[in-house]
Amino acid sequence: MTTTTKFAEEAGTSPNTPVVHLDGVGKSYGNVHALRGVSLTVRQGEITCVLGDNGAGKSTLIKIIAGLHEHTDGTLSVNGEERRFSSPRESLDSGIATVYQDLALAPLMSVWRNFFLGNELTKRPFGRLDDRRMKRIADEELTKMGISIPNLEQPVGMLSGGQRQCIAIARAIYFGAKVLILDEPTAALGVKQSGVVLKYIVKARDAGLGVVFITHNPHHAYLVGNHFVVLKLGRVALDTHRADLTLSQLTNEMAGGSELEALSHELRGVDAGVVAEPHDRPGGI
Amino acid sequence: MASTLTAPTEVDDRVARRSLGARLLSRPEVGSLVGAGVILVFFLVMADPFRSASNIGTIVYQAALIGVMAVPVALLMIGGEFDLSAGVAVTTAGLTGGLFAYQFSVNVWVGVLVALVVALAVGAFNGWLLMRTGLPSFLVTLGTFFILQGLNLAITRLLSGAVSSNSIRDMDGFEQAKAVFASEFRIGSVNLKILVLWWILFVAVGSWVLLRTKVGNWIFAVGGDAAAARAVGVPVKRVKIGLFMAVGFFAWFSGMHLLFTQSSVQSGEGVGKEFIYIIAAVVGGCLLTGGYGSVVGSAIGALIFGMTQLGVVYAGWNADWFKAFLGVMLLLATIVNLIVKKRADLR
Ligand SMILES: Nc1ncnc2c1ncn2[C@@H]1O[C@H](COP(=O)(O)OP(=O)(O)OP(=O)(O)O)[C@@H](O)[C@H]1O
Numbered sequence: 001m002t003t004t005t006k007f008a009e010e011a012g013t014s015p016n017t018p019v020v021h022l023d024g025v026g027k028s029y030g031n032v033h034a035l036r037g038v039s040l041t042v043r044q045g046e047i048t049c050v051l052g053d054n055g056a057g058k059s060t061l062i063k064i065i066a067g068l069h070e071h072t073d074g075t076l077s078v079n080g081e082e083r084r085f086s087s088p089r090e091s092l093d094s095g096i097a098t099v100y101q102d103l104a105l106a107p108l109m110s111v112w113r114n115f116f117l118g119n120e121l122t123k124r125p126f127g128r129l130d131d132r133r134m135k136r137i138a139d140e141e142l143t144k145m146g147i148s149i150p151n152l153e154q155p156v157g158m159l160s161g162g163q164r165q166c167i168a169i170a171r172a173i174y175f176g177a178k179v180l181i182l183d184e185p186t187a188a189l190g191v192k193q194s195g196v197v198l199k200y201i202v203k204a205r206d207a208g209l210g211v212v213f214i215t216h217n218p219h220h221a222y223l224v225g226n227h228f229v230v231l232k233l234g235r236v237a238l239d240t241h242r243a244d245l246t247l248s249q250l251t252n253e254m255a256g257g258s259e260l261e262a263l264s265h266e267l268r269g270v271d272a273g274v275v276a277e278p279h280d281r282p283g284g285i
Numbered sequence: 286m287a288s289t290l291t292a293p294t295e296v297d298d299r300v301a302r303r304s305l306g307a308r309l310l311s312r313p314e315v316g317s318l319v320g321a322g323v324i325l326v327f328f329l330v331m332a333d334p335f336r337s338a339s340n341i342g343t344i345v346y347q348a349a350l351i352g353v354m355a356v357p358v359a360l361l362m363i364g365g366e367f368d369l370s371a372g373v374a375v376t377t378a379g380l381t382g383g384l385f386a387y388q389f390s391v392n393v394w395v396g397v398l399v400a401l402v403v404a405l406a407v408g409a410f411n412g413w414l415l416m417r418t419g420l421p422s423f424l425v426t427l428g429t430f431f432i433l434q435g436l437n438l439a440i441t442r443l444l445s446g447a448v449s450s451n452s453i454r455d456m457d458g459f460e461q462a463k464a465v466f467a468s469e470f471r472i473g474s475v476n477l478k479i480l481v482l483w484w485i486l487f488v489a490v491g492s493w494v495l496l497r498t499k500v501g502n503w504i505f506a507v508g509g510d511a512a513a514a515r516a517v518g519v520p521v522k523r524v525k526i527g528l529f530m531a532v533g534f535f536a537w538f539s540g541m542h543l544l545f546t547q548s549s550v551q552s553g554e555g556v557g558k559e560f561i562y563i564i565a566a567v568v569g570g571c572l573l574t575g576g577y578g579s580v581v582g583s584a585i586g587a588l589i590f591g592m593t594q595l596g597v598v599y600a601g602w603n604a605d606w607f608k609a610f611l612g613v614m615l616l617l618a619t620i621v622n623l624i625v626k627k628r629a630d631l632r
């Protein structure tokens with residue numbers, strides 16, 4: 001891993017080329033169909049916002065891209081090449097970095113060890129950990145995010161939820177090479193830190209990364225998003241570009257207004273299979 | 286780039302800078318160090334022979350017998366797993382080396398190598414089965430414990446017709462191997478076994494790997510939160526299987542020490558030792574739940590074990606007291622660890 005922040009180096013590639021593309025992706029946990037027929041394109045230099053109710057399948061979707069789960073249907077391609085990630089390492093090695101909703105930090109390990117976990121910097125001889133450099137970088141990156149953690153040796157479990165969130169985000173931004181995925185990154189954050197995170201997201205986009213931003217907050221999404229995808233019961237309910245959507249429409253979608261909209265849409269449409277959909281979903285999720 | 290990022294950070298003055306003392310106190314091995322000091326002073330006062338320099342070698346050797354295995358057992362525990370087969374695996378390694386060399390009439394070094402392969406295979410099997418089934422390591426290694434215990438007795442009886450392996454004292458390479466695994470030397474009036482030197486080396490290397498390498502970082506992570514470790518790209522399976530194989534490696538080494546000290550190995554040996562290794566690791570500050578601990582601590586734990594075992598003898602007390610003492614040490618250490626964990630878990 002290099003020491004400079006990655007996204008600055010990727011700026012040369014032409015914008016708006018799809019980096020990650022999902023086509024008809026489905027995921028079943030046993031008899032629970034968490035995702036069905038989801039298509040999604042993550043483009044360079046764009047922020048794709050994924051919204052949806054609790055349990056809509058947002059986390060499941062990003063876990064497939066992040067290599068934590070394998071999809072059971074459809075195809076996933078990265079840089080035009082079809083892929084099937086069997087471990088998060090493979091996804092990371094393709095330049096995809098993720099902030100998980102449950103953060104993926106080891107509570108008893110120190111801040112700087114968590115920051116570099118899986119991407120440790122080493123030095124000669126014998127590949128020793130370069131702890132001084134790692135501490136310095138972790139400190140710099142966290143300071144940039146506007147939080148100060150005076151003691152980087154402190155176990156992460158002793159920090160506040162927001163501080164831990166910042167560590168996970170700072171880490172993903174630092175290591176994300178092509179694609180940055182954030183699963184509800186602002187959920188636990190204060191106003192100032194949310195603002196910093198949003199600025200970072202924009203900065204990453206402007207540097208040419210493809211960003212997937214998952215949130216419950218339509219205001220946050222609308223502030224930064226280029227493209228909006230709303231998931232409902234594991235299916236894509238809305239997939240539009242910013243130009244075709246207003247904030248109030250988006251808020252409406254989130255507030256359940258889309259339920260009505262979908263109904264009227266279905267009444268106008270001819271596809272009977274879609275109308276029957278709410279009844280045949282298993283387990284009534 | 287469109288926006289420059291100026292995040293105003295005022296210094297957080299709620300956190301006082303921690304003094305050196307406070308930082309030292311948060312090390313995992315501190316509790317055991319204090320305990321070791323207390324026990325040392327206690328027996329220096331109570332037992333005359335404890336004070337004689339010539340007994341230092343014996344005490345340290347007693348500690349090394351446990352300490353060598355406590356190194357990988359501590360690493361494994363930090364990695365979040367147990368190995369109940371560690372005690373009998375030592376015997377398995379020793380028996381394999383002795384029986385193979387004798388039965389095939391080969392140079393003992395061939396037996397030594399075969400024993401290494403077998404010991405590593407036992408570790409790899411434990412690790413593989415654990416990762417494959419997702420069962421708790423307690424169950425998986427309890428199974429291996431019984432398998433190895435049975436095989437040790439049965440195969441030894443089958444091949445040598447007795448309860449110990451045949452003596453390999455007169456075979457080619459014995460003296461050489463003994464020099465490596467089980468020789469003795471004098472420094473002044475102190476008789477030292479080479480095992481003690483090996484032990485010090487193993488503790489140093491183990492501690493360095495744990496604290497100063499990538500793999501060490503991964504060991505902490507897989508023990509602290511395996512799912513989180515996997516999510517950021519740590520090869521969890523490889524780390525855990527590797528840890529079990531490390532236990533196999535040190536079981537081999539301890540087995541070779543056993544073999545070349547006596548020239549044969551008792552097939553019933555080793556049962557119950559696994560708990561002593563675990564006690565040494567826990568007394569030394571390893572959390573039973575993983576993610577926290579120290580290799581140096583395991584050495585202090587082993588030292589406490591050695592001092593107590595011989596201290597009780599030197600003080601002329603009934604050896605029965607020793608086990609009670611050990612139990613108290615374990616409980617005290619567990620309570621100290623519990624407090625540590627509570628502090629760290631504070632969210
Ligand atoms: N490991 C699992 N095993 C079984 N079912 C699961 C698993 N993970 C998720 N699910 C199910 O899949 C569905 C989608 O879950 P997911 O976590 O993707 O939702 P989400 O949109 O991220 O919700 P939230 O906004 O609450 O984070 C839920 O019904 C959930 O119960």
Ligand SMILES: [Mg+2]
Nearest residue numbers: 058059060101
């Ligand atoms: Mg979620």
